[in-house]
Amino acid sequence: MVGTHAAADKRDERLRRQFANVNGSGSASANQLFAKSILRMGIPIASRNIFPSNIQGLPTWFEVRVSGEGHLGRRGGVDLMVAMNPQTWDRDVAEIDPGGYLFYDSTKPLPQSKFRADINVIGVPLTQMCNAAYTDSRQRQLFKNIIYVGALSALLQIEPKVIETLLTEQFKGKERLAKSNQDAFHMGRDWALANLECPIGLRLAPSDKVGDRIYVDGNSAAGLGAVYGGATVCAWYPITPSTSLAEGFERYCKRFRTEPETGRKRYAIVQAEDELASIGMVIGASWNGARAFTATSGPGISLMQEFVGLSYFAEIPSVIFDVQRAGPSTGMPTRTQQSDVLAAAYASHGDTKHLVLFPEDPRECFEMGAQAFDLADRFQQPVFVLLDLDIGMNDWLCEPFAWDDSRRMDRGKVMTAEELEAGQVFGRYLDADGDGVPYRTYPGTHPSKGAFFTRGTSRDRFAKYTEQGAAYVDNMQRLLRKFETAKAHVPRPVERPAAQPARAGVLYYGSSSAAMTEALAALEAEGVHLDALRIRAFPFHDDVLDFIARHDKVFVVEQNRDAQLRTLLMTEGGIDAARLVPILHYDGTPITARFIHAAIADKAPVLNVVPMRKAAP
Amino acid sequence: MSFLPKPKLHHPKLPTNALGFTRRDYEGAISTLCAGCGHDSISAAIIQACFDLDIEPHRVAKMSGIGCSSKTPDYFLGASHGFNSVHGRMPSVLTGANLANRELIYLGVSGDGDSASIGLGQFAHSLRRGVNMTYIVENNGVYGLTKGQFSATSDKGSKAKKGTINADEPIDLVGMALQLGATYVGRGFSGDKDQLVPLIKGAIRHGGAAFIDCISPCVAFNNHEGSTKSYDFVREHNEAVNRLDVILGRAPITTAYGPGELRDVVQHDGSVLRLRKLHSDYDPTDRVAAMNYLQERKAAGEIVTGLLYVDPEPSDLHASQNTVALPLNRLDDAALCPGAAALARVNAGLR
Ligand SMILES: Cc1ncc(C[n+]2csc(CCOP(=O)(O)OP(=O)(O)O)c2C)c(N)n1
Numbered sequence: 013m014v015g016t017h018a019a020a021d022k023r024d025e026r027l028r029r030q031f032a033n034v035n036g037s038g039s040a041s042a043n044q045l046f047a048k049s050i051l052r053m054g055i056p057i058a059s060r061n062i063f064p065s066n067i068q069g070l071p072t073w074f075e076v077r078v079s080g081e082g083h084l085g086r087r088g089g090v091d092l093m094v095a096m097n098p099q100t101w102d103r104d105v106a107e108i109d110p111g112g113y114l115f116y117d118s119t120k121p122l123p124q125s126k127f128r129a130d131i132n133v134i135g136v137p138l139t140q141m142c143n144a145a146y147t148d149s150r151q152r153q154l155f156k157n158i159i160y161v162g163a164l165s166a167l168l169q170i171e172p173k174v175i176e177t178l179l180t181e182q183f184k185g186k187e188r189l190a191k192s193n194q195d196a197f198h199m200g201r202d203w204a205l206a207n208l209e210c211p212i213g214l215r216l217a218p219s220d221k222v223g224d225r226i227y228v229d230g231n232s233a234a235g236l237g238a239v240y241g242g243a244t245v246c247a248w249y250p251i252t253p254s255t256s257l258a259e260g261f262e263r264y265c266k267r268f269r270t271e272p273e274t275g276r277k278r279y280a281i282v283q284a285e286d287e288l289a290s291i292g293m294v295i296g297a298s299w300n301g302a303r304a305f306t307a308t309s310g311p312g313i314s315l316m317q318e319f320v321g322l323s324y325f326a327e328i329p330s331v332i333f334d335v336q337r338a339g340p341s342t343g344m345p346t347r348t349q350q351s352d353v354l355a356a357a358y359a360s361h362g363d364t365k366h367l368v369l370f371p372e373d374p375r376e377c378f379e380m381g382a383q384a385f386d387l388a389d390r391f392q393q394p395v396f397v398l399l400d401l402d403i404g405m406n407d408w409l410c411e412p413f414a415w416d417d418s419r420r421m422d423r424g425k426v427m428t429a430e431e432l433e434a435g436q437v438f439g440r441y442l443d444a445d446g447d448g449v450p451y452r453t454y455p456g457t458h459p460s461k462g463a464f465f466t467r468g469t470s471r472d473r474f475a476k477y478t479e480q481g482a483a484y485v486d487n488m489q490r491l492l493r494k495f496e497t498a499k500a501h502v503p504r505p506v507e508r509p510a511a512q513p514a515r516a517g518v519l520y521y522g523s524s525s526a527a528m529t530e531a532l533a534a535l536e537a538e539g540v541h542l543d544a545l546r547i548r549a550f551p552f553h554d555d556v557l558d559f560i561a562r563h564d565k566v567f568v569v570e571q572n573r574d575a576q577l578r579t580l581l582m583t584e585g586g587i588d589a590a591r592l593v594p595i596l597h598y599d600g601t602p603i604t605a606r607f608i609h610a611a612i613a614d615k616a617p618v619l620n621v622v623p624m625r626k627a628a629p
Numbered sequence: 630m631s632f633l634p635k636p637k638l639h640h641p642k643l644p645t646n647a648l649g650f651t652r653r654d655y656e657g658a659i660s661t662l663c664a665g666c667g668h669d670s671i672s673a674a675i676i677q678a679c680f681d682l683d684i685e686p687h688r689v690a691k692m693s694g695i696g697c698s699s700k701t702p703d704y705f706l707g708a709s710h711g712f713n714s715v716h717g718r719m720p721s722v723l724t725g726a727n728l729a730n731r732e733l734i735y736l737g738v739s740g741d742g743d744s745a746s747i748g749l750g751q752f753a754h755s756l757r758r759g760v761n762m763t764y765i766v767e768n769n770g771v772y773g774l775t776k777g778q779f780s781a782t783s784d785k786g787s788k789a790k791k792g793t794i795n796a797d798e799p800i801d802l803v804g805m806a807l808q809l810g811a812t813y814v815g816r817g818f819s820g821d822k823d824q825l826v827p828l829i830k831g832a833i834r835h836g837g838a839a840f841i842d843c844i845s846p847c848v849a850f851n852n853h854e855g856s857t858k859s860y861d862f863v864r865e866h867n868e869a870v871n872r873l874d875v876i877l878g879r880a881p882i883t884t885a886y887g888p889g890e891l892r893d894v895v896q897h898d899g900s901v902l903r904l905r906k907l908h909s910d911y912d913p914t915d916r917v918a919a920m921n922y923l924q925e926r927k928a929a930g931e932i933v934t935g936l937l938y939v940d941p942e943p944s945d946l947h948a949s950q951n952t953v954a955l956p957l958n959r960l961d962d963a964a965l966c967p968g969a970a971a972l973a974r975v976n977a978g979l980r
């Protein structure tokens with residue numbers, strides 16, 4: 013353990029740091045190194061890549077949030093800017109909070125006008141050091157990143173041992189590389205110790221707040237969830253930010269789904285020719301009794317519409333992971349949003365409604381990733397899991413994945429050859445149990461019983477084609493009944509009551525959760541008390557409507573322009589628009605605690621959302 | 630339109646196959662297509678082929694898109710599961726189904742609009758992937774179901790019923806299938822059942838992507854003078870390169886043929902494709918030669934039919950995926966779910 017907590021500066025509690033880099037320069041691993049070293053000191057962090065839609069050349073940022081309270085959302089503002097990219101210098105410098113720090117490569121002197129008077133400037137001649145130490149230009153570029161991590165470790169009091177260990181782990185089996193990285197790290201660290209005032213006002217003290225939490229991205233987590241959920245067929249078409257979900261599935265399948273005796277695969281992954289084919293394959297596989305999914309983003313969702321309607325109407329399970337990005341159209345492909353809520357809930361023409369799940373972090377991506385398959389099988393319809401770029405592509409600190417070994421796949425109502433043989437009545441669209449959910453058979457089940465013709469045209473309870481209005485209505489009503497039944501099976505919302513009885517509430521979902529938690533705390537500190545409910549699924553559980561009924565006003569926090577979840581609440585819950593106050597963040601960056609705090613604080617007085625006096629006895 | 634269950638009156642003297650099934654057991658609902666529609670003849674050929682091959686009807690999965698042709702799976706193999714999917718997308722649905730259970734027989738039925746117009750992409754990619762299936766396009770050069778618009782296989786210069794002349798180049802699905810790597814490619818004519826039944830049988834016994842383009846006149850919209858997909862036109866221009874017999878088990882040669890007239894191609898499953906050559910220089914195992922020959926004869930105005938190409942040792946999607954022998958849809962929790970202990974190790978690696 014190093015030193016004691018230097019509590020003098022309150023700011024170290026909420027250190028936040030932004031690296032500015034050039035995409036493709038090889039600095040991603042230095043960023044990871046920096047982030048992980050803080051984690052290994054037991055200090056919770058939240059890190060985010062902010063990058064444009066190209067491979068190399070345009071600036072990218074890597075942002076690390078360090079918070080003594082353990083807040084994992086984006087806070088907003090910058091305390092320490094590591095400005096490595098000349099292109100974005102002015103913007104980077106402008107973003108620093110007053111009293112904050114600017115770290116830069118001081119090899120080339122910059123005019124005074126390029127700085128600000130109200131910030132602390134830390135210059136390290138990185139290029140000069142690299143040029144002196146290395147002859148190879150590639151090495152110069154590569155080690156520059158490690159050198160600045162070294163300098164930062166001195167400035168922020170990161171334990172050198174932690175970084176040494178991480179480098180050893182990273183270059184396991186490549187001792188020479190490990191050694192040269194260690195050297196570069198110490199070069200930066202030693203220079204800073206000798207030439208700068210270390211540590212600065214922001215410093216890190218070892219903590220025990222990380223606990224057994226894990227640090228992982230949501231796409232990998234969802235891919236792992238699909239493995240645990242028993243998915244065997246994955247069909248997908250590459251699109252940012254969902255690609256790493258299919259790749260995650262493949263990575264975990266290689267590890268867990270390879271038949272030991274033969275080396276053969278207990279799964280199939282097809283990179284389809286487009287999203288139409290992806291969802292078509294999912295539907296074909298599910299129809300035939302395998303668990304199948306696709307992963308995509310907004311444009312893919314648009315292409316899948318017709319098939320989603322087939323999945324709904326012909327009642328074939330399908331699982332669709334939608335890692336949302338900023339739309340419409342190609343929109344901002346590498347920016348985050350929650351703007352596919354309506355597109356998912358009502359996908360396809362005609363009257364349709366689908367199950368939609370909203371994971372808040374990678375841990376829930378895993379859980380819901382597995383659960384989606386049970387729901388799809390049980391309710392024989394599309395299930396959307398709505399991630400977004402922020403959860404999907406960034407590493408998040410979250411509770412470890414958990415699994416109960418007694419859990420079994422719920423394959424839903426599947427009639428077996430034995431049951432058919434025993435004379436059980438089989439009507440593919442017959443509501444035998446009164447819950448709207450019919451029985452199905454897998455192709456090839458029985459030589460003479462249980463076969464039926466699947467179609468997207470209307471049919472009667474025994475799967476016979478019909479255009480008779482009464483039979484059609486009967487079927488559409490049953491589909492509604494089925495949707496109603498699903499309410500009790502989808503993940504329930506999670507309520508967080510305010511410290512005092514509150515007249516107003518707030519609804520939120522998905523990746524807004526971390527920032528919301530922090531904003532609630534800040535609001536509470538100012539005397540604004542809000543009951544909060546995190547929605548986890550559509551159809552809405554009765555708890556959601558109860559929650560709204562219990563409050564005069566309810567803020568609905570979303571990352572889209574049109575308040576899509578609010579629209580869904582109004583439509584499905586019959587709620588008066590005036591009671592739902594939208595709080596909308598949709599510039600493509602992840603929502604911040606400061607934004608929510610300010611937006612609600614702004615509206616709270618107008619809406620009379622001050623705490624109620626303690627209720628009289 | 631309505632569904633008419635067909636009475637199953639088994640005549641005691643109806644011939645049965647090795648499984649004890651009569652041809653009736655391979656039939657489906659009564660067709661609702663126009664009387665004389667070529668598609669109905671293809672359904673009859675499918676019934677005959679499945680009967681001849683002693684296939685258990687319920688081990689077949691019938692898949693189709695949308696169109697008159699795509700409706701036909703309802704009219705054969707009533708004991709099989711069928712799937713009338715969406716327009717032009719049968720190949721992807723079939724591919725997914727095939728991945729889920731490698732043990733069923735996959736029969737895809739489509740139309741020329743379904744496969745050459747809206748679904749050209751899926752047609753191509755399913756063949757590229759070598760999905761083990763029999764893919765039949767019931768090709769009438771028009772959209773029958775939407776009342777007679779030209780489809781993408783309609784020949785340039787062909788006349789529509791209302792008199793319009795088609796100005797666009799046709800898509801030759803056989804040529805594309807060859808180029809895309811289909812391992813069994815044939816062209817038939819719904820008016821020649823003797824030729825068509827063995828083509829379908831050979832395709833079903835083929836272990837890879839088998840494609841059959843079957844010219845199938847639409848009597849309602851494309852069977853008139855000036856159409857290149859009418860019964861008369863096809864009869865006049867049909868040039869078969871060979872006659873096929875599919876022989877299971879031992880294959881004695883009964884009829885005397887001249888030297889070089891017969892050729893046996895043994896498929897991976899032991900079935901023998903016995904070809905009686907009608908064009909002495911045609912080699913159906915030479916893909917490039919087949920493509921050249923077809924181009925030449927097409928330029929000469931012929932409609933070449935027969936078994937045009939076969940690779941007796943095809944690969945398929947499951948081979949390239951390296952999937953386990955047991956169908957994926959039969960893997961249980963133990964085979965699929967790594968469990969809590971493995972998850973603890975995953976967690977440990979993420980700290
Ligand atoms: C997405 C979509 N677009 C259009 C249609 C209308 N439609 C139904 S069948 C068909 C053409 C069918 O032509 P083909 O595949 O040649 O079948 P045929 O009826 O000639 O056998 C069309 C355009 C549809 N069902 N779906």
Ligand code: SF4
Pocket residue numbers: 661662663665666667668697698769773774846847848849850
């Ligand atoms: S319209 Fe043409 S294709 Fe359709 S059933 Fe009638 S003849 Fe056949």
Ligand SMILES: [Mg+2]
Pocket residue numbers: 696740741742767768769770771772773780
């Ligand atoms: Mg047609």
